[in-house]
Amino acid sequence: MKVLRLALDVPLPRLFDYRSDAASQADIGKRVVVPFGARSLVGVIVDVGVDTDVPLERLRPAGRILDDMLPLTRDWLQLAQFAAQYYQRPLGEVIHTALPPRLRRPRSLQGPPEAYAISDAGRAALATLGTRARARRAILELLVDGPQSASVFPPSAPLRALIREGMVVPESSPDPVPTLVEDHPLTPDQVVAVAEITASLGRYQPFLLAGVTGSGKTEVYLRCVAQALARGGQALLLVPEINLTPQLQQAIAHRLPGVRMVTLTSALAANERAEAWLAAQSGAASIVLGTRLAVFAPLPRLALVVVDEEHDLSFKQQEGVRYSARDLAVYRARAAGVPAVLCSATPSLETWAHARAGRYQLLHLPQRARPGSRLPTVRVVDTRTDVPVEGLTSTLASAIDQCLARGEQSLIFLNRRGYAPVLACGACGWASGCTRCAAHLVLHTADRRLRCHHCGYETAIPRHCPTCGNVDLAPFGRGTQRLEQTLAARFPTARVVRIDSDSTRRKGQWERIRESIASGAADILVGTQILAKGHDFPGVTLVGVLNADAALVAADYRAPERLFAQLYQVAGRAGRAQAPGEVLVQTRFPEHPLYQALIRHEFASYAETLLAERRNAGFPPFVHEAVLRAESDDMRRSLGFLGEARAIAPEQRDGVALYDPVPMTLARLSGRERAQVLAQSSSRRALQSFLADWSHALYNLKASKVRWHLDVDPIEF
Numbered sequence: 001m002k003v004l005r006l007a008l009d010v011p012l013p014r015l016f017d018y019r020s021d022a023a024s025q026a027d028i029g030k031r032v033v034v035p036f037g038a039r040s041l042v043g044v045i046v047d048v049g050v051d052t053d054v055p056l057e058r059l060r061p062a063g064r065i066l067d068d069m070l071p072l073t074r075d076w077l078q079l080a081q082f083a084a085q086y087y088q089r090p091l092g093e094v095i096h097t098a099l100p101p102r103l104r105r106p107r108s109l110q111g112p113p114e115a116y117a118i119s120d121a122g123r124a125a126l127a128t129l130g131t132r133a134r135a136r137r138a139i140l141e142l143l144v145d146g147p148q149s150a151s152v153f154p155p156s157a158p159l160r161a162l163i164r165e166g167m168v169v170p171e172s173s174p175d176p177v178p179t180l181v182e183d184h185p186l187t188p189d190q191v192v193a194v195a196e197i198t199a200s201l202g203r204y205q206p207f208l209l210a211g212v213t214g215s216g217k218t219e220v221y222l223r224c225v226a227q228a229l230a231r232g233g234q235a236l237l238l239v240p241e242i243n244l245t246p247q248l249q250q251a252i253a254h255r256l257p258g259v260r261m262v263t264l265t266s267a268l269a270a271n272e273r274a275e276a277w278l279a280a281q282s283g284a285a286s287i288v289l290g291t292r293l294a295v296f297a298p299l300p301r302l303a304l305v306v307v308d309e310e311h312d313l314s315f316k317q318q319e320g321v322r323y324s325a326r327d328l329a330v331y332r333a334r335a336a337g338v339p340a341v342l343c344s345a346t347p348s349l350e351t352w353a354h355a356r357a358g359r360y361q362l363l364h365l366p367q368r369a370r371p372g373s374r375l376p377t378v379r380v381v382d383t384r385t386d387v388p389v390e391g392l393t394s395t396l397a398s399a400i401d402q403c404l405a406r407g408e409q410s411l412i413f414l415n416r417r418g419y420a421p422v423l424a425c426g427a428c429g430w431a432s433g434c435t436r437c438a439a440h441l442v443l444h445t446a447d448r449r450l451r452c453h454h455c456g457y458e459t460a461i462p463r464h465c466p467t468c469g470n471v472d473l474a475p476f477g478r479g480t481q482r483l484e485q486t487l488a489a490r491f492p493t494a495r496v497v498r499i500d501s502d503s504t505r506r507k508g509q510w511e512r513i514r515e516s517i518a519s520g521a522a523d524i525l526v527g528t529q530i531l532a533k534g535h536d537f538p539g540v541t542l543v544g545v546l547n548a549d550a551a552l553v554a555a556d557y558r559a560p561e562r563l564f565a566q567l568y569q570v571a572g573r574a575g576r577a578q579a580p581g582e583v584l585v586q587t588r589f590p591e592h593p594l595y596q597a598l599i600r601h602e603f604a605s606y607a608e609t610l611l612a613e614r615r616n617a618g619f620p621p622f623v624h625e626a627v628l629r630a631e632s633d634d635m636r637r638s639l640g641f642l643g644e645a646r647a648i649a650p651e652q653r654d655g656v657a658l659y660d661p662v663p664m665t666l667a668r669l670s671g672r673e674r675a676q677v678l679a680q681s682s683s684r685r686a687l688q689s690f691l692a693d694w695s696h697a698l699y700n701l702k703a704s705k706v707r708w709h710l711d712v713d714p715i716e717f
């Protein structure tokens with residue numbers, strides 16, 4: 001009898017033992033169906049042995065070991081193990097977060113693979129197989145000269161046995177050797193970047209590819225991907241947003257014809273996602289392109305890791321296992337001994353600090369790649385003297401006019417969706433508030449709803465004030481819907497297109513909008529930070545920025561970094577083709593260093609300013625942080641739990657500071673009252689070891705009616 005040690009998706013920081021008669025070491029990394037209470041769960045076998053703390057007679061028997069896919073490799077399990085340890089979550093939870101949902105269900109996958117191949121073990125076995133195993137021998141012999149289509153092999157017991165023993169492995173038709181379609185010669189800076197990265201193929205080397213917008217960073221990493229593939233490797237390409245995948249997918253298909261690429265995002269149907277995952281695992285897919293969850297794709301021949309727009313906060317998962325896909329991507333590159341390329345025009349301060357310290361090699365692309373394309377001229381428009389009407393200063397309005405007259409496109413950035421951030425009563429002061437969150441309900445006039453942007457709660461627009469009956473309720477402030485209306489009224493001949501998560505929510509919408517922009521069927525684009533994310537709109541020559549000042553006074557210490565990145569990226573949309581671009585930023589604080597840096601396109605010097613501030617204030621990257629959060633239906637209960645949690649924290653703190661419990665900035669969300677305790681240390685190692693001990697103690701703390709979690713390297717407070 002053997003003991004199976006399993007990772008189950010159960011919120012307990014431990015593994016679970018079951019017994020099995022038939023299991024062997026070869027089953028490590030396979031999925032198995034087991035009884036858990038009254039349910040059936042899928043576990044992943046992380047060890048097979050004989051030792052267990054549970055009396056043998058109390059071990060429950062495991063059910064079926066699923067043989068419908070290759071086992072998860074040791075490397076992959078190590079990645080999950082690292083994430084579990086670093087982010088302080090149970091291994092079972094991490095593994096089940098990493099697996100596509102389809103693989104977590106206690107049902108076998110359907111559909112045979114496209115083809116089969118013989119493994120090294122199979123080759124070895126062929127030499128020793130006796131004549132009695134005629135059927136198995138026949139199958140192996142068919143595969144000796146190369147993979148064969150699955151249609152050659154009808155399902156049979158010998159075939160299943162060979163697959164189970166790992167002698168025959170599923171495969172899909174192999175890729176042709178990739179050839180890169182070369183559009184244009186590289187710029188000298190690009191040549192250097194490509195040379196440095198490709199020279200590192202085969203060993204761990206992190207790079208920061210920092211280049212101004214339009215400097216050809218994509219071009220650089222595509223060439224490196226081609227080289228990695230030519231060496232028989234696989235490439236992992238992470239992007240921050242689902243909407244960026246189609247664009248990149250097209251570019252890759254065009255540049256590397258015939259190469260098999262899969263995308264992995266949460267937008268895929270369950271079967272598609274499982275198929276993409278399996279194609280990565282079998283090695284059939286040479287390129288995996290995806291959002292943060294793709295960092296867990298199994299890649300047996302991983303040769304290159306690329307994280308595009310590495311500064312983007314969406315690489316950090318904000319629920320469940322709160323991992324940073326960017327950081328795990330670098331860990332993966334190190335574990336696999338391959339280069340990692342982090343790309344951005346506005347790197348995160350964390351990454352920038354690594355590059356300054358020489359831990360990451362800095363590759364710089366200071367100029368736009370397209371011949372004749374220059375960085376746009378950035379100007380500030382002082383709203384104290386040029387007072388906006390309906391959000392638009394006369395300077396910006398006339399710039400839009402001229403842009404229209406030239407037949408070019410303009411882009412107006414306002415990082416707030418909806419019609420107005422709040423609906424209010426002038427008579428009594430009532431304001432539309434969410435019943436479940438400490439937040440306002442946003443007015444959406446397109447479908448006449450009030451909507452909470454935090455919890456999704458929505459309700460009809462009231463006809464009169466709920467407190468005093470006044471029928472004159474007025475929208476306050478301005479969102480993209482209102483701006484869209486204003487622009488349409490002000491420039492009646494212009495075709496105005498709004499781009500925010502409301503207008504791009506449904507499948508295919510964003511692509512249609514993108515096509516209409518590309519084909520010139522739009523004159524004015526109005527949108528939120530979606531526009532700041534790496535899109536290429538060659539026809540845009542004017543960018544207007546509204547209401548950016550709000551972020552300058554935010555309490556979050558990351559707000560200026562984020563604002564600078566956003567504005568820099570948005571500004572970078574202007575004049576990417578031949579026509580020169582202009583950017584107008586409306587502000588009450590034209591002298592602010594952030595805007596001044598923007599005018600001069602000076603990422604590096606502004607990053608230095610911000611880093612100096614962070615150093616003085618004792619913020620990351622100069623300290624490492626984690627928070628313990630608690631939420632319940634009552635703030636006192638949440639704070640009370642955190643008080644107890646703080647009290648049982650290990651005495652031995654070793655340079656780890658633990659602060660008092662405080663309510664979160666958004667103290668109430670979806671009816672839950674939220675508070676947190678911050679832990680800080682200048683030593684990551686000290687913080688990690690403190691968290692491991694603390695987390696252990698926390699699981700033993702009684703938490704009635706309180707939900708809690710640890711968040712390592714948090715970005716929300």
Ligand code: ADP
Nearest residue numbers: 184185186187213214215216217218219369370
């Ligand atoms: P980034 O990712 O740095 O913003 P991209 O890689 O998207 O920049 O390149 C911006 C534009 O410049 C693209 O249209 C691309 O085709 C073009 N481009 C890139 N490299 C070159 C080059 N060496 N010569 C001419 N055009 C280039």
Ligand code: ZN
Nearest residue numbers: 425428465468
């Ligand atoms: Zn009222």
Ligand code: ZN
Nearest residue numbers: 434437452455
């Ligand atoms: Zn809400």
